[in-house]
Amino acid sequence: QKEVEQNSGPLSVPEGAIASLNCTYSDRGSQSFFWYRQYSGKSPELIMFIYSNGDKEDGRFTAQLNKASQYVSLLIRDSQPSDSATYLCAVDPMEYGNKLVFGAGTILRVKS
Amino acid sequence: EADIYQTPRYLVIGTGKKITLECSQTMGHDKMYWYQQDPGMELHLIHYSYGVNSTEKGDLSSESTVSRIRTEHFPLTLESARPSHTSQYLCASSEDRAPYEQYFGPGTRLTVT
Numbered sequence: 001q002k003e004v005e006q007n008s009g010p011l012s013v014p015e016g017a018i019a020s021l022n023c024t025y026s027d028r029g030s031q032s033f034f035w036y037r038q039y040s041g042k043s044p045e046l047i048m049f050i051y052s053n054g055d056k057e058d059g060r061f062t063a064q065l066n067k068a069s070q071y072v073s074l075l076i077r078d079s080q081p082s083d084s085a086t087y088l089c090a091v092d093p094m095e096y097g098n099k100l101v102f103g104a105g106t107i108l109r110v111k112s
Numbered sequence: 113e114a115d116i117y118q119t120p121r122y123l124v125i126g127t128g129k130k131i132t133l134e135c136s137q138t139m140g141h142d143k144m145y146w147y148q149q150d151p152g153m154e155l156h157l158i159h160y161s162y163g164v165n166s167t168e169k170g171d172l173s174s175e176s177t178v179s180r181i182r183t184e185h186f187p188l189t190l191e192s193a194r195p196s197h198t199s200q201y202l203c204a205s206s207e208d209r210a211p212y213e214q215y216f217g218p219g220t221r222l223t224v225t
Contacts, residue, residue, distance in 0.1 A: 032211035043202050043216040044155070051211055088155070090214075098212045099145070104154040 003027060004091050006103035015112045019076040023089030023103055026070070033065055033072040034090040034100065044088055047074070079110040115139055118203050118217040125193055126225055133188045133220045135203030141215075142208040144186040148172060149200045149219075161186055162208070193224040 005024045013019045025033075032051045036044035050056045050063040050072065062075040072091075076083055086105040092098055116137040125131055137144065146159040147170075157170030161180040175197070176190050186205075190197055200221050204214040 032213075034211075034213060041151075041221075043219045046213055046215065049211050049213050092212055098143075098210075099157065099160060100212065100214055102155045 002103075003093055003101040004089055004103035006087075006089050006106045008104060008106060010107040010109050012109045012111060013079050015079060015081060015110055017079050017110075019079045019083065019108055019110070021074040021076075021087050021089075021106050021108065022071060023073065023091075024071045025089075025091045025093075027091065027093035027095065028067070028070065029094035030091045031094070032092045033063070035061075035063060035072075035074045036088040036090060036102075038086045038088060038105065040085075047087075076108075079108075081110050081112045084108055084110050116203060116205055116215055116217040118201075118220050120220060121218060122221050122223075124223045124225065127192075127194055129193050131190050131193055131222070133201055133203075133222070135186045135188070135217055136184050137186075137205045137215075137217075138184060139205060139207075139215070140183065141205035142183065143206045143212070144180065145204040145206075145214065146170070146176075146178060146186070146188050147202040147204065148174065149202060151200070155202070159188065193222075195224045198222060198224050 034049040035047045038044045060077045064073045088105045089103040090100040119134045147155045156172035158174040159178040202219045203217040206214045
């Protein structure tokens with residue numbers, strides 16, 4: 001089992017809809033969870049991180065963490081075509097010495 | 113805004129040449145990382161450093177080497193480039209405290225002919 005699992009997609013949503021991206025992780029000792037956005041040919045850009053159970057909101061983005069079920073999700077409200085990108089989930093498993101383990105990413109396509 | 117720089121941004125070079133990819137950060141971060149990523153594929157950690165004179169190999173075996181003589185500088189060297197080294201190389205850095213979020217440079221796209 002991979003440390004971090006994401007559905008590769010593509011996930012297609014219409015403009016203005018809510019996009020929901022999910023990620024599961026295997027190490028229960030993981031403390032921090034990150035969402036990065038990567039446009040084609042560009043480097044990953046940190047969107048937000050979360051380390052407490054529950055929701056964390058930043059503008060149109062909401063990260064949700066459920067440590068008991070070992071999943072973290074990212075909701076994008078009012079999706080825009082400019083949100084079309086690959087979204088990477090990253091986790092810091094205890095056994096990795098605070099290095100991050102990245103998922104393979106989910107491709108999001110927002111159709112106008 | 114993260115201040116991490118990579119040069120060159122694009123490099124096309126012939127087989128057998130020695131190359132050095134530069135990475136610098138102005139944030140004073142102790143931890144630095146090199147990732148390799150092929151188009152449409154996942155990130156693979158190839159090297160990391162926890163501070164000056166500290167370097168370790170990552171999860172993906174790489175023929176490259178790194179050095180960390182100064183906190184802000186983490187160059188990656190390929191002694192003899194091969195077509196199999198063609199890829200995007202991404203440098204990142206983070207503070208040495210939670211939550212350890214990493215900030216990425218713009219990347220170097222390397223093509224070995």
